[in-house]
Amino acid sequence: MFKGKFIDNLPKIYGTYTGGFIVFIILMAIAEQAGMSAKLIGIFFVAFTVLIYALIGYLSRTMQTDAYYVAGRQVPTVFNGMATAADWMSGASFVAMAGGIYFKGYGYMALLVGWTGGYVLVASLLAPYLRKFGCYTVPDFIGTRYGGNMARLSAVIVLTVASFTYVTAQINATGTIASVALDIPFEIAVYVGLASILMCSMLGGMRAVTWTQVAQYIVLIIAYLLPVFWISNKMGAGVFPHFMLADEVARIAELEAQFGLGEIKNSAADLKQVPKGLAGITKAHAEVNTTPWKFISLAVCMMAGTASLPHVMMRYFTTPSVKAARRSVGWSLFFIFLLYSSAPMLATLSKLSLMDPNLATGIIGKSITEVQAIDWYQNWNQANLMFVSDFNGNGTLELNEFFMGGKAVVLATPEIAGLPYVISGLVAAGGMAAAMSTADGLVLAISNALSHDVYYKMINPKAETAKRLIVARVLLVLIGFAGATIAALEIQGILGSVIWAFDFAMSGLFFPLVLGVWWKRANAQGAVAGMLGGLIAGTAYLIAVRSGYPGFWGVTQLTFGIVGSLVSLVLMVVVSLMTKAPDAATQRMVDEVRIPSGKAILGKQH
């Protein structure tokens, strides 16, 4: 069917794949009409998509280092954009983001700005230069630019701390979705999730992860957008929700006033009855409800973190050229924008469908017994994601008497709005794709750093290709298991861990990476001081705040990267200036990195 090279056929291959997936959705819809149970539809959706990814992972198997580490550097711009978008958008973006906006409104949307604005930094400060460098991993760049094993090792440490924090959250998310969709206990589901993640990455490394991530992006974007458009049209809110929900946003503000949002407060005793993790609406939907600094500091951390997270940066090592790397960042952000600009719309639709008494789905103002009898309420109450209680004893449900989990906004809204169950199955497959694709990128980033930078560059530089790639795979499996084991303990929520990962990455890597390209005088001593000092300062601040220290400058446990990166910058500049300037060869290397043409610093095979 497909003649010629794989790369030339990409649009056809993924076009066919998308068509096949849509046919699958339609078949499932027909099966639902024919009486297939909701449970079975969920299982089919998750199992079918995961099998496809595993198949792609198997077909992309390789025994060559440049294919394993950087997908042979031949991923076209637009496809790399899609893969990056999937790599980037995690379970948190897919499942938790709309919920966060639903509950916190404007203050939460700092994350939307931060998680997109960071790409401007990636495109202008880093990606093209690191691509020119020709490195396999981020520590590979640090180690070669600054010279010395100490710099390389410090970068590996920061990378591991940040990425590992992140990956436990993603394995947790795959476990949560797998346990709901396949109806198995969470502790087992975590390992089912892990097995699916490893199937995609183990045989083919970056090459396999790239082509599965493209496939996962297609699934997750369909799964996110289809319900948003469908609900919007069904409610009569607008054919194209992104441009047409202004009236709905205004209507929510009107209802908030009518239902006495913020005036009626629940007593502590009442709140004790509410199951853990659920929340009521306490913040206005579209009002500016936070101080500028709180908003800006969170956005700044997310932006600098974006530009320092190795699993994102290494996606731009796979493009054919420097020019393609630069454009690819634009495409990545475009594909991310499609989902991020839809999340607030989903939150709006979800909130209005629950609040508006003029809509059939509205529950606020109805009698408590009536609400408790609704099918979807019972389902989600059982899943511990919804709760109502008649605190004031008047028999009607007030706004402050309704509680919901953040995940329910994405997972339950289709059902609340009366969409067929096939959509809920699709959403589960989308969430699984989002969490798996990010976990794959992260596990690979860590194991590549350990196998290439620690094993090959530091321990055994004479190792032959086959041995290097076997070590890489063994490490991949070990890291996956370590991540799953910690995920099964459920220490920190999904969103909290993700934000921490950004702060860790920003604390240790942001300035050493940026100054490596933009400041020739930066040397190894400065970089090591910057990486380790930044990471230690950031971590110390986090621990202090967690154990009761009030903190300064309004820096919280979500924005500790500000402290870490400032310490990192100061240390790096001071120590660099106090020690010897980098030698002429290093200076020439930096000059070489700054122009797109000519040979890469590191050869094709290294």
Add this chain to the structure above:
Amino acid sequence: MSKQQQHWEKTRMLLFITLAIWFVFSIGIFFFGAEMEASSIRPLGYPLSYYMTCQGSLGIFVVLIFWFANRQEKIDEEFGYTEREDD
């Protein structure tokens, strides 16, 4: 000044412009959240503060990156630093 220095000079200039625009839409305007909310400018009918956080700034970033990439390609071309196809 050598060819390479001139190229870097221009590249740096472009970086500063790009970062200035980035700063305005990612940080600058959010110092004025309350003012934006009260503003009579309402894109598509949304309050300006709400619009910028969920579409405005995000869309501007996408356009900014493509604009930046185009300008940088022009600079590279001007100095003959464009990559060869077979690189």
